[in-house]
Amino acid sequence: MDNSLLVSLSHQLAAYRSMDVIANNIANASTPGFKRESAKFEEYITYVRPSETQTGPQALSFVKDAGAVRDLGQGELNSTGATLDFAINGKGFFAVQTPAGIRYTRDGHFSLNQDGQLVTSDGYAVQGDGGAITITPDDGNVSVGADGTISSIINGAANQIAKLQVVTFPDERAMIKQGANLYSTTQAARPSTESTVAQRMLEGSNVKPVIEISHMVEVMRAYEMTATMTNSQEQLMRQAIDKLGSMPN
Structure with a gap:
C-alpha cells in the first residue's frame, strides 16, 4: 500500500478511536460518579529508505493511539x-x-x-x-x-x-x-x-454533553476530510495504473 494511504489510514483510525471515547462519555452522562475521558495520541515517525524514493530519505508521520486520559474533576x-x-x-x-x-x-x-x-x-x-x-x-x-x-x-x-x-x-x-x-x-x-x-x-458524572457533542462534530469533520483525501489518492493511483497499462510495450 502507498505510504500516503497508510498515513491517512492512521489518521482515520485515530478519529474512529476519538469517536468511540466521546460516545462512551455521552452514554454515561447520567451514570453516578462517572469520569469522562479523552483519547490521547502520539506522533510516530518512520523513515523511507533512500532506495525507495527519488528525492532521498523521507520522514513519514503516523498517528499512534496512546490510550485515554481520565478527567478526575468533581461531579455535581x-x-x-x-x-x-x-x-x-x-x-x-x-x-x-x-x-x-x-x-x-x-x-x-x-x-x-x-x-x-x-x-x-x-x-x-x-x-x-x-x-x-x-x-x-x-x-x-x-x-x-x-x-x-x-x-x-x-x-x-x-x-x-x-x-x-x-x-x-x-x-x-x-x-x-x-x-x-x-x-x-x-x-x-x-x-x-x-x-x-x-x-x-x-x-453526577463530570460529562458535559453539549461539549462532547461539539467535540464529536469536530472529529467527524476531521474524519471526513481525511477520507476525502484518501479517496483522492486512491483515484490518482488508479489513473496512474490505467495509464501504465495502456502504454505500448
Missing part, C-alpha cells in the same frame, strides 16, 4: 433523598468486594440485600474498615457522618455501626477501568484525608 452533587445514597466530595473511592477481588467506585447508589449487607446496584458488598457492612432492622434510622461513619439512631441516641472505607491512591489516573463503573489498581490504598461523605446525595 445531587440530592436524592434516599437514605443509602452517598456521595464523595473530594478525592477518593468507595471499596467494594467483587468475585474478582476488591474494586473501587465513585458510584454511591447503595441498598441492602436480603442479608442486610450494604451493596452496590450490582450486588457487590460495600466495604467498611472492618469488611462488609451489615445494617439490621433493629438499627432503626441510619445516618452517615462526613467522615463516613455510619450510625443508627435509636431513641435519639447514636450508635456506630461501621465506617465506610473511602480510599485514595498515589496516581488515580493509572487505575484500570473494569466495567460497571468499577476500577482496579495494584497501588496501595490509603485512607482519604481530602474528602467528605454526603448522605442522601449522589455525585
Whole structure:
C-alpha cells in the first residue's frame, strides 16, 4: 500500500478511536460518579529508505493511539433523598468486594440485600474498615457522618455501626477501568484525608454533553476530510495504473 494511504489510514483510525471515547462519555452522562475521558495520541515517525524514493530519505508521520486520559474533576452533587445514597466530595473511592477481588467506585447508589449487607446496584458488598457492612432492622434510622461513619439512631441516641472505607491512591489516573463503573489498581490504598461523605446525595458524572457533542462534530469533520483525501489518492493511483497499462510495450 502507498505510504500516503497508510498515513491517512492512521489518521482515520485515530478519529474512529476519538469517536468511540466521546460516545462512551455521552452514554454515561447520567451514570453516578462517572469520569469522562479523552483519547490521547502520539506522533510516530518512520523513515523511507533512500532506495525507495527519488528525492532521498523521507520522514513519514503516523498517528499512534496512546490510550485515554481520565478527567478526575468533581461531579455535581445531587440530592436524592434516599437514605443509602452517598456521595464523595473530594478525592477518593468507595471499596467494594467483587468475585474478582476488591474494586473501587465513585458510584454511591447503595441498598441492602436480603442479608442486610450494604451493596452496590450490582450486588457487590460495600466495604467498611472492618469488611462488609451489615445494617439490621433493629438499627432503626441510619445516618452517615462526613467522615463516613455510619450510625443508627435509636431513641435519639447514636450508635456506630461501621465506617465506610473511602480510599485514595498515589496516581488515580493509572487505575484500570473494569466495567460497571468499577476500577482496579495494584497501588496501595490509603485512607482519604481530602474528602467528605454526603448522605442522601449522589455525585453526577463530570460529562458535559453539549461539549462532547461539539467535540464529536469536530472529529467527524476531521474524519471526513481525511477520507476525502484518501479517496483522492486512491483515484490518482488508479489513473496512474490505467495509464501504465495502456502504454505500448
